[in-house]
Structures are given as structure tokens and as C-alpha cells.
Amino acid sequence: MADFTNLANKSHVAQVIFSGLPVAGGTVYIDNVYFYKDAVLPNAPIAAAPNPTHAAANVISMFSNVYTNVTVDTWRTSWSSATLEDIQIQGNDTKKYSALDFVGVETVANQMNLTNMTHMHLDIWTPNMTTFRVKLVDFGADGAFAGGDDTDHELVFSNPAQSQWISLNIPLADFTNLANKSHVAQVIFSGLPVAGGTVYIDNVYFYKDAVLPNAPIAAAPNPTHAAANVISMFSNVYTNVTVDTWH
Numbered sequence: 001m002a003d004f005t006n007l008a009n010k011s012h013v014a015q016v017i018f019s020g021l022p023v024a025g026g027t028v029y030i031d032n033v034y035f036y037k038d039a040v041l042p043n044a045p046i047a048a049a050p051n052p053t054h055a056a057a058n059v060i061s062m063f064s065n066v067y068t069n070v071t072v073d074t075w076r077t078s079w080s081s082a083t084l085e086d087i088q089i090q091g092n093d094t095k096k097y098s099a100l101d102f103v104g105v106e107t108v109a110n111q112m113n114l115t116n117m118t119h120m121h122l123d124i125w126t127p128n129m130t131t132f133r134v135k136l137v138d139f140g141a142d143g144a145f146a147g148g149d150d151t152d153h154e155l156v157f158s159n160p161a162q163s164q165w166i167s168l169n170i171p172l173a174d175f176t177n178l179a180n181k182s183h184v185a186q187v188i189f190s191g192l193p194v195a196g197g198t199v200y201i202d203n204v205y206f207y208k209d210a211v212l213p214n215a216p217i218a219a220a221p222n223p224t225h226a227a228a229n230v231i232s233m234f235s236n237v238y239t240n241v242t243v244d245t246w247h
Contacts, residue, residue: 049202051066059205059207065092071107082097082189083099108145121169123166129162132156132160133156133190138185151178
């Protein structure tokens with residue numbers, strides 16, 4: 001409505017006029033003529049993040065009610081610029097970061113070996129962030145920060161959908177500068193607006209794709225078409241025609 005710049009008042013609208021070209025020669029079909037206001041989006045989630053479905057045997061979990069979590073030293077380091085609240089949504093534990101510039105999560109005492117993992121998963125819900133970033137930091141073989149063999153990589157997610165849960169399944173291969181994944185000790189969340197973002201986070205874990213079998217372990221399903229309507233070449237259910245050869 002703001003595009004009607006000379007419409008100084010909108011409380012007594014009495015005419016709608018359609019016009020166009022060619023003069024006296026145009027044809028137009030019109031339907032669904034109405035005015036509306038944008039829905040007011042919630043500032044906080046009212047439903048919990050969806051439960052993950054990856055098999056526990058294929059998961060290293062940092063934070064989820066569904067899995068057994070590894071020991072995390074802190075979900076907000078002393079050098080972070082953010083406020084952390086541990087809350088529950090529909091009985092589900094959730095991390096809420098507000099006034100977020102950046103926040104460090106550390107597993108220094110129990111560094112994670114993600115060598116066999118293929119993806120990082122996390123669920124996020126934000127009412128206002130226009131950019132969300134995730135960084136992984138590996139401390140290298142010496143297990144010490146700034147020991148000369150540290151590697152890290154940050155990924156940027158621009159314009160995340162707001163006021164809804166977003167499930168991020170990030171291939172670890174996308175962290176291209178993370179040369180080693182056997183001593184991962186830091187996860188850093190950040191984004192825009194600077195020191196003004198709010199984000200709810202749940203189900204932070206790493207997983208590997210299930211190994212698919214090379215041969216079936218179950219038989220094919222039995223067919224159900226009536227035998228009178230079938231000419232079968234090969235099936236235990238029907239009488240098969242004579243086949244000269246299958247090779």
C-alpha cells in the first residue's frame with residue numbers, strides 16, 4: 001500500500017480504477033481482488049525442533065535429547081559476545097542465544113574425532129538473523145590451540161528463513177580448509193545483525209551416512225495380480241512360460 005504514495009488517507013477508499021493500453025482495446029481477466037496485512041511472525045518458537053532420525057550408531061552428538069551427548073566444556077566461552085539461556089520448548093532442551101555477535105562452544109577436554117563422519121546437523125530458529133555462520137576448529141595432533149597445526153573453516157548461510165525451524169545438514173567436505181577432523185575442539189556460531197541476532201539451536205550432532213548393503217537381505221514382495229490375468233516369465237507365485245535362456 002505504501003507504493004500508492006499520493007493516497008494520503010486510506011480510511012475511506014471508495015473507488016478502484018483499472019486502465020491500460022491499447023486504448024479501448026485491452027482485455028483483462030481479474031479475480032481475487034482484496035487487501036491484506038502481513039501475518040505477525042512470532043519472536044520465539046512455540047513448537048520444539050523436529051526429532052532427528054539418524055541411527056544413534058552413526059552419530060556423534062553434542063546436544064540433543066534423542067542421543068547420548070559427548071561432554072561439552074562450555075556452550076558459551078568467556079571470549080564470546082552473546083547471551084546464552086538454556087530453555088525448554090514443549091519439554092525439549094534448547095539453547096537460546098541473544099545479542100549474538102559470536103559464541104564459542106568448546107570440547108577442548110574431550111576433542112571430537114569426526115574422521116568417519118560425513119555431515120554436521122543442527123536445527124536453528126531465528127526471528128531476525130539475516131546471516132548465520134558456523135565455524136569448526138580442529139586443534140591438530142598436538143591437541144592445543146594455536147599449536148601450529150590448527151585448521152578451521154567457516155560457512156555462511158545467507159537469508160535463513162525466519163520464524164521457523166530450519167534443519168541444516170552440512171557436508172563436512174564443505175569445510176574445505178578443515179584439513180584435519182580428528183581433534184575438533186571448537187564450534188563457533190556468529191551472524192548478522194552484529195550483536196543483535198537471536199537464534200534458538202537444537203540437535204547439534206555429526207553423522208555418517210548409513211552403509212547401504214550390496215545385496216538384498218529380504219525377498220522381493222509377492223505380486224498380487226490374479227493368475228488369470230498374467231503371463232509370467234519368472235515368479236514363484238505363478239506358472240511361468242518356457243524361457244529358452246536368461247542369458
